Amino acid sequence: MIDLTNKTVTTISNCDQEPIHVPGTIQAHGYLLAINPQDGTVTHCSRNLTRFLQLPLQEILGRNILHLFPQHRDVLEERLGEKGQSSGLTLRHDDVSYHMMTHRSAGLIILELEPAVEDHPETITVPELLSLIKTPGSLVDLCDTVAKEVRRILGYDRVMIYRFDTEDHSGEVIAECLADGMEPYLGLRYPAGDIPLQARALYVRNTIRSINDTGSEPVALFTQPGDGTGTVPEQLDLSYAYLRSVSPIHIQYLRNMGVGASFSISLVKDGQLWGLIACHHRTAHHPTLGQRNTAQMIGILLSSQIELLERMEQSAESLATEKQLNALLHFFEDENRFGLPALVEKPELLRMAEAWGVAIVVMDKIYSKGLTPPSDATLRLVEFLRQSSFSTKGFSTKNLAAHYPAAKAIEEVASGIIYHPLDFASKDCIVWFRPGLVQTVTWGGQPDSRQPNNSKGTLTPRSSFSAWQQTVRDVSEPWSDAQVQITARLAFALRKQLRTLHIQQESDQQRALNERLMAVNEELENINWISSHDLREPLRKIQVLASRALSKDSHNLSEVLLDSINRMQVSARRMQQLLDDISAYSNISAKQNVHAEVDLNSLVQEIFIDKADVFREQQAELKVEELPEIVGIAFQLKQLFLNLITNSLKFSRPDEPNLISIQVTSPTEEAIEAFGITAQNYFSIVLRDRGVGFDPAYSRTIFKLFQRLNNEPDGKNGTGVGLAICKKVMHNHEGLIWAESTLGVGSAFYLIFPNSRLL
Known part of the structure; x- marks a missing residue:
């Protein structure tokens, strides 16, 4: 048999790559088996099944699941034929009730069993839930109401609603409901490293996550050596498993916070993790299946309301910015007034993005208005943006220095920018600027306090979660989606306008060139006429006079003079040949x-x-x-x-x-x-x-x-x-x-x- 426990040591260098979806262990309060649907044999199982089935692991692995649970044959045969995820079924084994859940992973059926817990008396009906979610008010008001209701239903000591920053992925507690004596975390911000990228991906896939007892030791999974065909994976992907164990570094993180159990509900918007409903309890806590199902429904409904509220806000903002854009588009249509110097003077250009400054760069010339960096700094920034991955799709940020270190020198005018290219083959672009704000961010503990605890670099999560304040100067007010979208539309219209102007300029240049060519051709035709006609007559006379002198008066001429006349006649013949050739060349058309x-x-x-x-x-x-x-x-x-x-x-x-x-x-x-x-x-x-x-x-x-x-x-x-x-x-x-x-x-x-x- 093979022990699948993931023994990877988490270090500073690999903490964001920890394979938390394949821990090789499960939480201790349940049992897990993996079944090959082709023949019903058990391919993987948790160690604690030896106690549950009163059989050694050697007799469980490789055995048909129907032989292990003969009394539940009908139910298991039905589950083995299902394609999706199933839950809610209760089985009895040795006079104990268990909840059974199944799902498929890498071609195998994952079967999970956990002792059934009596449902909490605090419940909520679907109509009540819909009424709760539709409570009018702001997003924060809605989250406050949901936090209180989730704590009432699930019974945890603390319920927080946690929103992620779309740019730096840090999180902020925007609503909280907690028991007496608990330290409040409302308003605190937590660094992105507290929930690394691979964990965020799992939160999107599996929207309910429960850690019932941070003090228990995980249970190892085992499998048999493979047959070499690769049809059965050795390691199990537990992304969708309710019993999946937790990263040791995260368990220690929770223990440092004094948390004995945690529960999270994912808030997903547009396929991305918007935030979490995070629940903490000071001791071990086992939510019932009914509570978990209700929590999942709350998460789905709150996610939909968040999306609706944000779309309503964006729509209202879009209507306002649309007026600014329309005014500029009308200005574009006026050929007699349009020009880049005139465009940057239009107040709508700044208003549409609520920016402090704007710069249009065309052919290395800058047309600017408002609070902008010096010309040389603007050109260096534009060159950086052109050579980066932002050059074709545009870019917006509230913290330019995080992407462009040289921005530290211009943070007072350009901590936040919206950038849109106007020509993909050059630096031509339009950039809106916002200055950095002097603001105090209150963190739940010092963000960079995770340190290696030995020479091997293994991580120890921070142990202090007391409010820690940081003064930030190089971060601007964030840009809204509506502002980014409306500026993109303006940039598209400006790009078309510049192309039209460029084509018009080229047409004017071509027309002027054609006129010059016509004039040159006329001149060449005159020269050709002169060489073909006017020059031939004096040349003929020179040849005639030279021939006459050589034939009639040669005896009266000196040898020197005769030689000169001979050379003159040769030169005249050569000139005649040249005129003939030029005429021939000109006539080749x-x-x-x-x-x-x-x-x-x-x-x-x-x-x-x-x-x-x-x-x-x-x-x-x-x-x-x-x-x-x-x-x-x-x-x-x-x-x-x-x-x-x-x-x-x-x-x-x-x-x-x-x-x-x-x-x-x-x-x-x-x-x-x-x-x-x-x-x-x-x-x-x-x-x-x-x-x-x-x-x-x-x-x-x-x-x-x-x-x-x-x-x-x-x-x-x-x-x-x-x-x-x-x-x-x-x-x-x-x-x-x-x-x-x-x-x-x-x-x-x-x-x-x-x-x-x-x-």
């Missing part, structure tokens, strides 16, 4: 030509015929594989291939015949990486030659306008426009151009077209 089906094979053949004399003169060869038909502008595509073929002929090696080849292939890996394209969406037409080549470092710059290399053959200096025309043609055809070369070996030009161009 996608809008001025119609796209049609183009047979590239016929197009290249026409170029070869036009250049046949040059091919024969250089003994060059043109080898063309089958090329596709594409959709394009025939004139531009002819310019493209003409420039590339002419370029290859121009840069032939004088000592070796040139071979120019054209074929269809896939884009190279280098081109794919350079342009960020996918190979399956493009095809390439590559033109290769055996010319002089060029330095690969220039593979991109050669396509720039007027860009020339230093390896051009004598007498064949170009204008640096031809390859720029090629690039412009490819751009007009949604394509790309890429070059690879090796000096002294040759070059390859890749024309990369999208597959959508293929017919």
Whole structure:
């Protein structure tokens, strides 16, 4: 057999992780068995069952539950078939009455038995209970009434109603009813560590919790070694067990308070633990099943009333803040008046949150009103908020320093904030501020007085619960749910307004840019007209006069003058070529030509015929594989291939015949990486030659306008426009151009077209 007692030692470092739902023990006043519903065998049991059944544990574990309780076979068979939790059934065993409760946990049926206690004479009917809960008045008045009634029904020495702070999870006693001679705890606050997170989770799952005798020792649970299949868990989850034992640290906590028994009723709102009805007794106390059921009903009804009262308060507050919001929304609609400087001056902006200050941060510029931190401190705070988990959903707190230590320096203006982002990619946001209040908090004992009691760090709960006062300066008045929600709506509206303004500004900028581009285009067209017409006539006259001087008067001219006229004529021819190329480049426009089906094979053949004399003169060869038909502008595509073929002929090696080849292939890996394209969406037409080549470092710059290399053959200096025309043609055809070369070996030009161009 295996003793399941949880022997984990609670220390400073692990107290918030103590597995209190699997203690491996139960309270001593009852008995527990776990049953496998598949075959009815007992998988776990409490040690004290040996006394109850007069059998050793070895004969209980593994045995069918119906054999252990043959006289209750019908009842047990019915319970084994139920899916939920059952209670209220009374059995007799050895002339003693027992209450039996069952529920399911991890596939097992947990059966609990406890001696039946005679019901308390003080009871309450359902109509009386409803009348009690509906008593008009404030929340505190209602809690006072409920505390008195719970004490009358359950008979405990002290009944407190305890409310948790939604932010720091500390608790405050807001109502109390107690017996004579008891020290009052009304108004005292208790730190969150008194009820750690795992305990809060259990209070939500199981809304009734009874500790009948803090002086009794817990009873261990036992099980048999597993069969290795994992179908039966070794440890039992007792989250829903009434008899679940208590953490030793909590038992000591209660003993230090002089408590012999405790009882709690969970108050749950919106699925969260709002508070507790906490009952204490100076001696052991055993509430009856009827009392527990009544207490559970009181807890449910009080929880519903708390939710109703808070919603009514929130609704009333929302109506008031709604007026402030509507005034601001009307202001947003006035395009002539709206602006961030004007917005922060609107008094409704502060009133809607009952804030002391507000700051709107847009593009690192701050628009503020009221009591706010200095600009540099505001920007540092906003940067912290932007980088935190609050950056997308907004954030509100009454104690900023608990999240942002640097807030200590600005607590007089910014202890409490409501923050809403206006743009998730920048610091743009709106923040409301409240100053810290100098207030005295009265704690039930010093909050941080839990200390390790030995070198191993095991915890000793505090032993003093006398009122201990603390002055707090960095906590503001708390923000209400209505204020957080209404400011979120304002932030949403402001976010939309800023986006609209941004789009309008971009539209205005685009319009202004388009107007500038139109003016520049007109200017370029004038320059193109001048270069195409006005400059050609004086250039022609220079060429004519130079030719006439060389042909008629050359014998009367000196050699120096003849050389100057020759150089002038060469320069004039180069200028003429430059004007022709500029004109050709300017005329390459996608809008001025119609796209049609183009047979590239016929197009290249026409170029070869036009250049046949040059091919024969250089003994060059043109080898063309089958090329596709594409959709394009025939004139531009002819310019493209003409420039590339002419370029290859121009840069032939004088000592070796040139071979120019054209074929269809896939884009190279280098081109794919350079342009960020996918190979399956493009095809390439590559033109290769055996010319002089060029330095690969220039593979991109050669396509720039007027860009020339230093390896051009004598007498064949170009204008640096031809390859720029090629690039412009490819751009007009949604394509790309890429070059690879090796000096002294040759070059390859890749024309990369999208597959959508293929017919």
